[in-house]
Amino acid sequence: MNTADLGLPVAVPSTALFTDQYELTMLQAALQSGTADRRSVFEVFTRRLPEGRRYGVVAGTGRVLDAVENFRFDETILGFLRERGILDEPTLQWLSDYRFRGDIWGYPEGEVYFPGSPVMRVEGTFAEAVLLETVILSILNHDSAVAAAASRMAVAAGERPLMEMGARRTHELSAVAAARAAYVGGFHCTSDLAAGFRYHIPTVGTSAHAFTLLHDTERDAFTAQVDTLGSGTTLLVDTFDVATAVRTAVEVAGPGLGAVRIDSGDLLLIAHRVRQQLDDLGAGKTKIVVTSDLDEYAIASLAAAPVDAYGVGTQLVTGSGHPTCSMVYKLVARADSDAPGAPLRPVAKKSMGAKSSAGGRKWAARRLDADGVAEAEVVGTGPVPEELAGRQLLVPLVRGGEVVAREPLEDARDRHIAARAGLPLSATQLSRGEPVLPTEHA
Amino acid sequence: MNTADLGLPVAVPSTALFTDQYELTMLQAALQSGTADRRSVFEVFTRRLPEGRRYGVVAGTGRVLDAVENFRFDETILGFLRERGILDEPTLQWLSDYRFRGDIWGYPEGEVYFPGSPVMRVEGTFAEAVLLETVILSILNHDSAVAAAASRMAVAAGERPLMEMGARRTHELSAVAAARAAYVGGFHCTSDLAAGFRYHIPTVGTSAHAFTLLHDTERDAFTAQVDTLGSGTTLLVDTFDVATAVRTAVEVAGPGLGAVRIDSGDLLLIAHRVRQQLDDLGAGKTKIVVTSDLDEYAIASLAAAPVDAYGVGTQLVTGSGHPTCSMVYKLVARADSDAPGAPLRPVAKKSMGAKSSAGGRKWAARRLDADGVAEAEVVGTGPVPEELAGRQLLVPLVRGGEVVAREPLEDARDRHIAARAGLPLSATQLSRGEPVLPTEHA
Structure with a gap:
């Protein structure tokens, strides 16, 4: 090469x-x-x-x-x-x-x-x-630290997919290597496009609060997203009131809505409520994605919660307390x-x-x-x-x-x-x- | 540009x-x-x-x-x-x-x-x-974390120079940005050549234990280093016995020896002993450089020790416990x-x-x-x-x-x-x- x-x-x-x-x-x-x-x-x-x-x-x-x-x-x-x-x-x-x-x-x-x-x-x-000393150590010390954290998170997540979303919390090129190391350690995909480009890791994305705030109403924002990305998309439901957002989301996307993302609050409690609400709305197959400062312990604490996937950022790319080996x-x-x-x-x-x-x-x-x-x-x-x-x-x-x-x-x-x-x-x-x-x- | x-x-x-x-x-x-x-x-x-x-x-x-x-x-x-x-x-x-x-x-x-x-x-x-969200946050979160640690270390070091030596403890390109951020935060120079090349930061280097071990005797190693780099170089004195090494160092380089580096052990105690020994040998102007897992607290604890410069690696490039903002x-x-x-x-x-x-x-x-x-x-x-x-x-x-x-x-x-x-x-x-x-x- x-x-x-x-x-x-x-x-x-x-x-x-x-x-x-x-x-x-x-x-x-x-x-x-x-x-x-x-x-x-x-x-x-x-x-x-x-x-x-x-x-x-x-x-x-x-x-x-x-x-x-x-x-x-x-x-x-x-x-x-x-x-x-x-x-x-x-x-x-x-x-x-x-x-x-x-x-x-x-x-x-x-x-x-x-x-x-x-x-x-x-x-x-x-x-x-x-x-070769310096460059070999730079690479192994960084990448192994991220992979070790990823592996622990993968154990905690069991069969549920893990999404790497930490680019914004580390140097822009560390982020690419971190996505790669996370994949080795058991993550399934990354939000980082450079990592997708360089290492062919599957890439994913949801939406940010800014997108909802850009629109005149939450419904406008959800409609815009579903219109262009399809009902299989993931809608972010915690910009204003979660229950209202979930109802709007299903109204806009229909029961085939791919997923909703929760990025704040008591994830355990909210996941249960949202699952119940989705089921009541006939959106039994709509998945729940949680993000928000997760680490392996937070992931483990959600094992019994109706969560379908985890997005992890800061704690992954910083090695969950141990950013270097x-x-x-x-x-x-x-x-x-x-x-x-x-x-x-x-x-x-x-x-x-x-x-x-x-x-x-x-x-x-x-x-x-x-x-x-x-x-x-x-x-x-x-x-x-x-x-x-x-x-x-x-x-x-x-x-x-x-x-x-x-x-x-x-x-x-x-x-x-x-x-x-x-x-x-x-x-x-x-x-x-x-x-x-x-x-x-x- | x-x-x-x-x-x-x-x-x-x-x-x-x-x-x-x-x-x-x-x-x-x-x-x-x-x-x-x-x-x-x-x-x-x-x-x-x-x-x-x-x-x-x-x-x-x-x-x-x-x-x-x-x-x-x-x-x-x-x-x-x-x-x-x-x-x-x-x-x-x-x-x-x-x-x-x-x-x-x-x-x-x-x-x-x-x-x-x-x-x-x-x-x-x-x-x-x-x-621009992701790349702006990547840069500011990483660089500001390193600069904040550097600033605290600079306060602790007072007038004594700080050398950035953390390249091996972080991603190879984070290292370049870290050297830059450390300079902003108050460091004086870096061991990282890419940072010298890209940002014109002064670069420095000493010697590693491997160099001493490569030679048949410590004296051979010191002689080789002084012959090519001059007596103003920094000799690493803790591969075998520090007191022996300091004596050999001054014998080889003369009283004009630039500095000795101590990379292990009780730095406070050893710095005092080495200072005394150097003074006794007539090398009153030979400086003492310490490295070895320093952070701002370790630097502060050496304030009263006869130390002339600090080399900092891991704790600097990982933000001294806070690797991201x-x-x-x-x-x-x-x-x-x-x-x-x-x-x-x-x-x-x-x-x-x-x-x-x-x-x-x-x-x-x-x-x-x-x-x-x-x-x-x-x-x-x-x-x-x-x-x-x-x-x-x-x-x-x-x-x-x-x-x-x-x-x-x-x-x-x-x-x-x-x-x-x-x-x-x-x-x-x-x-x-x-x-x-x-x-x-x-």
């Missing part, structure tokens, strides 16, 4: 500047000290899940692959770096020829993860791998020299416990109990035990610089459902708790 | 799809019902500040102006909408000719705001103004017909108190007490009282579709410092409290 295929309104000609300056100055220092070509292994992992969360959800993998492919330093970018005086000429020269030629492995998108899970592993020379990108092994075949030596930061990490290139597998339910996330640096060989979690994503794991977004979405279903039942409790699987170091 | 000037790695050819689908279907319904050309006034405001916050900070205004100018429906976008079957042909035809031709007023960027402050006002036909875009007045000169009628949602809002096209002014300190945010729909005429907050940003208020980012930054300084002293308390100014409705 080249840049042009990324889709216009969200295209980024190069991802190379989504990078902290120190990645480039470290490159320059390594080039000068002769260590730049040492074979290196970086791993992405988190030391902890957000407080109280039972599992994490890997999302953004597909976007990482796009970012790696489009990580190039063209003349404009090199000119900027030269002008700023950040780098010397040999380094700029090196960058002009840069493209990632190494290997990337990772948990496939939609998979669940736990503290210590090596969700991505980047292998190559130090120089080529260190440059704490994934880090750490050098875990490197060769002692740039001689071909030089063995890898595990390395790790040692000082001050909390930020220490385990060295060595890792494998990961999910061990099942006798009933086929996951019972542990096993992470190791030695040989993979025979009984876990078929349960390994890391798959090849990039080999020799070529992306080998492009997949439809639906695959990631399906994978997440399967992965979550393989966890112990307590994974889907919304209450705060420990990670549902322990991480064992083999 | 045309799209090309937006700067490559963050250019977006059109902003028109950063839009909720319902904006377009409402347009279609209004076109068909004959209400699309009614003159309309939309206002952006928030009903509340994030809990405990004393003031909000307007940020993103400059990005809104870019977004409005580049909000066009080209053939690619129209083709997508046509293919999706979202809109009818007359609406697509209307969009093909769209550009915003109305007026936008707003609080200038960097200004502070309070509940009810009309931070932006968009005037035009319903059709042209409703389309709750700004909404509401129709507050509209004409009864599309006849030229038809008078504006105030409109407002009425049902269920919490989401009600005040109708009418508003002015806003900040009233001062006898000492020249702000004492109230006054918002009204009638004539502006004479004593407040010179204190009005809304300025013209767009007139007849033309941007009239482009300004250097430094102006917004300076304006924020001045605006905050004009508030009562309690504005800069970090503790939770009420908004520092009451909002009065005149």
Whole structure:
């Protein structure tokens, strides 16, 4: 896939500047000290899940692959770096020829993860791998945070559809990625047109209070909407008085009215009243859509209410209290020299416990109990035990610089459902708790 | 400014799809019902500040102006909408000719705001103004959230410089906007190269643990960095043992070493020890930079520590607990017909108190007490009282579709410092409290 295929309104000609300056100055220092070509292994992992969360959800993998492919330093970018005086000429020269030629492995998108899970592993020379740190973390930390919130909301919603409507509550391009991550996590559609355009996610829309207020009467507004969008549309019924609006809505659209949306008030109470009213009016198939600052707890609290779909905004795109993950990108092994075949030596930061990490290139597998339910996330640096060989979690994503794991977004979405279903039942409790699987170091 | 000037790695050819689908279907319904050309006034405001916050900070205004100018429906976008079957042909035809031709007023960027402050006002036909809702809210809600956190951190940091280092903790393009908003809020520089490229914000960088671990010894790493970046560089001293690293750092770089960075552990304790050690080694001018999950409270707690600069990541780009603002875009007045000169009628949602809002096209002014300190945010729909005429907050940003208020980012930054300084002293308390100014409705 080249840049042009990324889709216009969200295209980024190069991802190379989504990078902290120190990645480039470290490159320059390594080039000068002769260590730049040492074979290196970086791993992405988190030391902890957000407080109280039972599992994490890997999302953004597909976007990482796009970012790696489009990580190039063209003349404009090199000119900027030269002008700023950040780098010397040999380094700029090196960058002009840069493209990632190494290997990337990772948990496939939609998979669940736990503290210590090596969700991505980047292998190559130090120089080529260190440059990718910032953009890889940006994508995985953002998208996985949204997907984790989406997954909890999907559990709470059960069979009822979830609509992503958070564009206005986050950066306009975060919104596109958030809609994508929400889809991976179990949402069904989005209001964000750019996400529909770029990722082919189904798009939906209802109507705003402004549309009702634009018209001389609520009836005029409903009539205008039904005339052009058909009776299957969703009418917003809480601009003035809900009961009046519902009656007007059915009068205007007939009993085939698609849905009504409630965006304020006590949703539980109002949903029951509106359902009763719709049924009394013969609109038994008209659905009820609720929006209004929903999160997974509010969704769960409406489980027994006659609600047919949920629209979720703020709390989804901000990760329901946890807008970012704490994934880090750490050098875990490197060769002692740039001689071909030089063995890898595990390395790790040692000082001050909390930020220490385990060295060595890792494998990961999910061990099942006798009933086929996951019972542990096993992470190791030695040989993979025979009984876990078929349960390994890391798959090849990039080999020799070529992306080998492009997949439809639906695959990631399906994978997440399967992965979550393989966890112990307590994974889907919304209450705060420990990670549902322990991480064992083999 | 045309799209090309937006700067490559963050250019977006059109902003028109950063839009909720319902904006377009409402347009279609209004076109068909004959209400699309009614003159309309939309206002952006928030009903509340994030809990405990004393003031909000307007940020993103400059990005809104870019977004409005580049909000066009080209053939690619129209083709997508046509293919999706979202809109009818007359609406697509209307969009093909769209550009915003109305007026936008707003609080200038960097200004502070309070509940009810009309931070932006968009005037035009319903059709042209409703389309801008999503992208305007995306930008203001995101950027203002980051700027508010930045402002609190700037207060806590006093005269010490603040470095924005959060790119890896947020979406890669949010990161660029976050660096910009942080600069408006009082930060001095960023690690994000794309923000340096696009917005000319000064960029900085230090070094990562990976760079030390790449080398055979810490001394080798420090030597490599100093050899290529000079002794004025910042050396990271907490990979192994801090005291050893500081000694090695000064041995390698000499007493002219620029700075050392501490990224873990008890920063207060370690900063004191490192300062003492540096002074003992004759490196009295070597600065101490601290990073490691800082927020405004952690920064404040280090006020008495010998720290020279702060690097802030996660908590900045996630708004320090409040990653979005709750700004909404509401129709507050509209004409009864599309006849030229038809008078504006105030409109407002009425049902269920919490989401009600005040109708009418508003002015806003900040009233001062006898000492020249702000004492109230006054918002009204009638004539502006004479004593407040010179204190009005809304300025013209767009007139007849033309941007009239482009300004250097430094102006917004300076304006924020001045605006905050004009508030009562309690504005800069970090503790939770009420908004520092009451909002009065005149």
